[in-house]
Amino acid sequence: MASRRRTLLKVIILGDSGVGKTSLMNQYVNKKFSNQYKATIGADFLTKEVQFEDRLFTLQIWDTAGQERFQSLGVAFYRGADCCVLVYDVNSMKSFDNLNNWREEFLIQASPSDPDNFPFVLLGNKVDVDGGNSRVVSEKKAKAWCASKGNIPYFETSAKDGINVEEAFQCIVKNALKNEPEEELYMPDTVDVVGGNRGQGSSGCC
Amino acid sequence: SCHGDNNIYTGLDVLRTDRSMVFYEKKENLSKLWDILAVYAWIDKEVGYCQGMSDLCSPMIVLLNDEADAFWCFERLMRRLRGNFRCTQQSVGVENQLQHLASIIQVLDPKLHDHLETLGGGDYLFAFRMFMVLFRRELSFGDSLYLWEMMWALEYDPDMFSTYEESGPATDRSAQGYKPRVKSTRQFGKYERANMKSATNGVDGPVPISVFLVASVLKENSQKLLQEARGLDDIIRILNNVNGNLDAKKACAGALKLHAKYLRKMQGKKA
Numbered sequence: 487m488a489s490r491r492r493t494l495l496k497v498i499i500l501g502d503s504g505v506g507k508t509s510l511m512n513q514y515v516n517k518k519f520s521n522q523y524k525a526t527i528g529a530d531f532l533t534k535e536v537q538f539e540d541r542l543f544t545l546q547i548w549d550t551a552g553q554e555r556f557q558s559l560g561v562a563f564y565r566g567a568d569c570c571v572l573v574y575d576v577n578s579m580k581s582f583d584n585l586n587n588w589r590e591e592f593l594i595q596a597s598p599s600d601p602d603n604f605p606f607v608l609l610g611n612k613v614d615v616d617g618g619n620s621r622v623v624s625e626k627k628a629k630a631w632c633a634s635k636g637n638i639p640y641f642e643t644s645a646k647d648g649i650n651v652e653e654a655f656q657c658i659v660k661n662a663l664k665n666e667p668e669e670e671l672y673m674p675d676t677v678d679v680v681g682g683n684r685g686q687g688s689s690g691c692c
Numbered sequence: 693s694c695h696g697d698n699n700i701y702t703g704l705d706v707l708r709t710d711r712s713m714v715f716y717e718k719k720e721n722l723s724k725l726w727d728i729l730a731v732y733a734w735i736d737k738e739v740g741y742c743q744g745m746s747d748l749c750s751p752m753i754v755l756l757n758d759e760a761d762a763f764w765c766f767e768r769l770m771r772r773l774r775g776n777f778r779c780t781q782q783s784v785g786v787e788n789q790l791q792h793l794a795s796i797i798q799v800l801d802p803k804l805h806d807h808l809e810t811l812g813g814g815d816y817l818f819a820f821r822m823f824m825v826l827f828r829r830e831l832s833f834g835d836s837l838y839l840w841e842m843m844w845a846l847e848y849d850p851d852m853f854s855t856y857e858e859s860g861p862a863t864d865r866s867a868q869g870y871k872p873r874v875k876s877t878r879q880f881g882k883y884e885r886a887n888m889k890s891a892t893n894g895v896d897g898p899v900p901i902s903v904f905l906v907a908s909v910l911k912e913n914s915q916k917l918l919q920e921a922r923g924l925d926d927i928i929r930i931l932n933n934v935n936g937n938l939d940a941k942k943a944c945a946g947a948l949k950l951h952a953k954y955l956r957k958m959q960g961k962k963a
Contacts, residue, residue: 503700503701503704503743504704521708521711522708522711523708524708524709524747524829525704525705525708525709525743525744525746527743527744527747527820527821527824527825527829528817528818528820528821528824529820529928530928530932531925531928531929546925551743553701553742553743555742555743555777555779555784556743556784558779558781558782558783558784559784559817559820562812562813562815562817562924563817563924565812580700
């Protein structure tokens with residue numbers, strides 16, 4: 487009993503205002519959709535217990551405000567993230583064009599120890615809208631972007647209809663665990679787990 | 693850049709502000725919200741439209757039938773609050789108030805302040821939303837109106853109106869320094885009177901009562917924060933549980949009590 491398994495996974499959802507970050511999180515955690523969600527002010531999170539390869543984890547999903555003006559406030563919330571989920575709206579070219587900004591800003595603010603291999607997952611949301619007729623970003627284009635950023639996994643989702651949401655988050659959990667060096671999965675029982683201790687870059691002694 | 697495309701955000705937020713209210717099932721009421729926010733962004737080019745403003749504007753439209761009246765009420769409210777929304781590349785205006793909050797908690801509850809700081813919450817960003825939309829997300833619609841009315845009565849300054857008439861929208865009270873033309877102090881709100889009596893105001897003018905309201909919410913949850921919070925996430929979880937459980941009247945009373953205590957401590961430090 488000298489050590490226990492690390493069980494908290496922290497995931498940050500980023501993307502332009504109105505692409506459906508709050509809706510995706512709520513569809514995954516609470517299995518429901520509402521068109522009455524308010525704009526997210528500041529940051530909020532939901533948790534969900536998930537099982538992966540016979541181990542139980544607490545997935546902590548952080549939802550953030552989408553207006554660029556608030557980007558500078560992200561630092562405190564990004565720290566210690568295990569995976570970053572980028573979201574765009576397949577019906578909005580601007581939200582797709584901004585993905586580069588969100589990705590770079592995250593890497594600057596969260597400053598993970600190995601930025602080149604930090605796990606991202608991309609979601610193209612709102613595929614249900616207008617039966618797909620108002621879509622402006624093709625799957626091909628999105629996949630090309632993912633390939634150019636080191637093969638980021640990609641899912642096309644509808645938070646409204648619950649399409650691909652479960653699948654996407656299973657992939658998010660898998661990727662959040664991928665970068666964890668084996669020794670970091672163990673922590674002495676006596677250490678008080680506070681703040682930055684549980685995230686990246688807390689590489690024990692030496 | 694600071695502003696991006698104002699109209700895109702305005703359009704998005706108009707469609708997701710207080711949508712559970714029957715009032716906003718009417719298209720004409722939605723268009724009032726759009727009109728007022730768009731015109732405000734146009735006259736206040738420095739700040740533009742910022743998320744959170746629709747939460748502040750919506751009650752004006754519900755309360756006042758006339759669109760022009762609602763606009764001017766919102767515009768006057770923004771004179772007090774626009775500083776929160778102003779931003780540079782590195783910071784957002786509200787951080788000023790968060791710093792005030794930090795220094796007040798440091799004086800009134802140093803143990804809590806140290807604890808929050810150890811957990812990575814020393815910037816008090818977890819209180820961001822309470823300041824940006826003046827507790828609208830923590831309270832029901834009716835209760836937030838009740839709280840706003842109490843706040844403004846407590847902060848009431850009879851000179852405020854003349855300063856509004858003199859200056860354009862680009863200047864706010866805090867930027868001009870605070871120099872009351874003293875009438876009978878009985879005309880001032882209780883909070884304002886206490887500030888005048890102690891004369892501890894810095895060059896920035898008095899700290900708005902909202903800072904003490906947030907302080908009272910933190911004090912109210914102090915035990916819980918000290919005992920249960922092991923990280924920034926716990927702080928946010930505990931404060932989000934405040935949702936719907938905040939009593940406007942109690943919070944105001946708590947804020948006044950903390951304010952008095954704070955002024956006493958500051959006087960003591962000076963002596």
